[in-house]
Amino acid sequence: MRTPEISLILATVGRTDELARLFESLAAQTFSNFEVIVVDQNDDDRLLPHLDRARYLGVAVRHLRHRPANLAAARNVGIEAARGRWIGFPDDDCWYSPRLLEHVAARYGAGDKPAGIIVRWVEQNEQPLSPADLSWERSRAFRDVPVSSITLFCERKLFKDIGGFDARLGVGQWFGAGEETDFVMRALRAGALFTYEPLGEVHHAVNPQKPVATPTTKLAVRHRARGTGALYAKHQLPLWVILRGLAAPLLRPVLKGTFGAELALGYATMRGRIDGLLGWRRTHQS
Template sequence: MSVDNLPGAKANKPIFSLILATYGRVDEIGRLLDSLQAQTCQDFELIVVDQNPDERVLPFVQRAQAVGWSVQHLRLDRPNLSAARNAGMAVARGEWLAFPDDDCWYEPDTLAEVKAAALTRAGALDGLVINWVEQTHKTDPAQDSPLRLAAWRAFRGSDASSITLFIRAAVARDAGGFDERFGVGQWFGAGEETDFLLTLLARCARIERQPAARVHHAFGPRKAASLKGEWRFSLQRSRSWGALCRKHRLSAPVVLRGLVGPIGWLFLRPKGLVGLVQSVAATLGRMQGLVYWKDDR
């Protein structure tokens, strides 16, 4: 890994360290930077963790530098979302960490809302989950704040995507950051944020919802791939479920419900042959995760 500390960085310690792990995207990064320029709270540093083999991200790094932000540009030689976020976490100077995806964007008062909530609740708060506009409407903040470990251990913890998370840096580091075995591109191809939250909650972290702060993310139904592609996609992502059960020693009823669950998809959301492939792959993937997980971190 290499790190470029760019000139023009602010000397004062910022409240927020925004860790932007990016791979393969270009134009979407510009939209995120537009939203950062519009923030009413500019008390942040931007840490760009670049996993591309080329220079596609450099113009955006230079743009951020020209604005006068505190910017760090890190390069990783292999794509790994969890590793990228951990690399950013290791050099972050802010009191609070956030993990915007390269295709999401904030509303103008997002950071100001989080700052106000963090200052108001001071030491009693370890993390905040903000409102993902395109998806979090399914969550009732009054019924799901603070986040409860028992609900998350039963996979009934509602939505808390990594793009919605703001976590105290000291708390995140003490918990060991993200487990780099989970996430996009890994054999356990998802689950990194669920694992992170389960670890934090098990350590008695107090994480509340802040629905007034809002993040957007390009979100919609995934276009179906070939049957072979659907098999690989479902298999890889589903392994993380079994691994989470093993790593966090979830109860037998939770495990059994999860193994049976994909069979119900065939009746609750029938998709013909594609649905059958997804269901079988998900069941097999969950079983593989249970069998092949090794607690050797």
């Protein structure tokens, strides 16, 4: 069996049917030299029929188990097991355009030899249509190309050089998001070249409905926002960046004249960022 060029780390818990769309999109890739490492955080065998279906479609799948559920830690387990030179991180409810891996392979084969490639999340509609390199200066001001784990491909060597994802951040943790942003910021500070490749396209459905400020929703928003607050403290971002980040969730709805659910969720975001900022300083700094 040939060594894969790309390893895709799929950390999953709870979902089953959504995997069918992802595996079908992987089977349709024009670039075939890749493996999928499924890091299963379930406590049952619900994934097995879906993994069998993926293998039937011709996808090279390896199955690992990891408990307790922790997205960042599960991805680190997958990274340790990966054999590919490059590593990507699809979500269990995303799917790839047919030429995505082909474009990633072409880009990392270019002369500038990037250590990381960011592809375009089609539905997000916040990323430019032209290529660009990322920089620490823009990223520390949160003014760079938006990065989500589904858009991120990194050279495996980079994880050995700077470490994997910070398991204190992300889904399943008190600081409920930010692990991929933290990793990219650490890489840029270390001098790694990260570049944006808009020809590579990944899909992930977004909810087009207006926000509803239920107690559960506000709690979830606050929980995720703690990850951003943790980044403020962990990377010692400038005061003006922190103040802007705390004010913006409230100012946006006020300036638009939307004082209902959007303002309530903006307030939850601000409170979560303060939680994360103070919580990180209290628990992770001497």
